[in-house]
Amino acid sequence: MSRRWQAVVLVVVALVVAWPALRRPPTDGFPLSTYPMFASDRGAESVVATAVGRTPDGQRVRLSPEVLAGTDEPMLAVSTARRAVASDDADTWCGEVARRASGTTDGGEPVAAIEVVVETHDAVAHFVDDAPPLDVEVHATCAVPTR
Structure with a gap:
């Protein structure tokens, strides 16, 4: 596999992994869970x-x-x-x-x-x-x- 092809695969994989975190608004689900239940104030x-x-x-x-x-x-x-x-x-x-x-x-x-x-x-x-x-x-x- 050429270096150029390896770089393309690396960038694509990185984008696929980062994609859920970059969505607006961030959601809890596949493939990454942001656990929003722990990220918001539940009150005292x-x-x-x-x-x-x-x-x-x-x-x-x-x-x-x-x-x-x-x-x-x-x-x-x-x-x-x-x-x-x-x-x-x-x-x-x-x-x-x-x-x-x-x-x-x-x-x-x-x-x-x-x-x-x-x-x-x-x-x-x-x-x-x-x-x-x-x-x-x-x-x-x-x-x-x-x-």
Whole structure:
């Protein structure tokens, strides 16, 4: 192959690779992904549906994905919580979580009650300073059965 032909092939390959990045507006897709979900401001507040435990003295206890949804996958637990709140099925889900929480302590006091909540967090403060939620909306409360 001649040097001239090699140069032409090199330029064509470079243009094909650079082409997605040169489009206006840049899009996310084949053959290159620009991951725009990480390139834009998502805001400082995050809204999360979950369930929390309450000890007999009223302390809030974070529950594991196993207790929340019977799985070790956090994203499945989040999805289960979101679906329960969105479908007005928080009372039923609360009972399911309470049954799984029965007898668990996670190294502390036993959980006496479950609250299905939607929490609004300052996303940065929550992870940097373990700040409490800015707002908590309770959708259901139920007692944990004793064993």
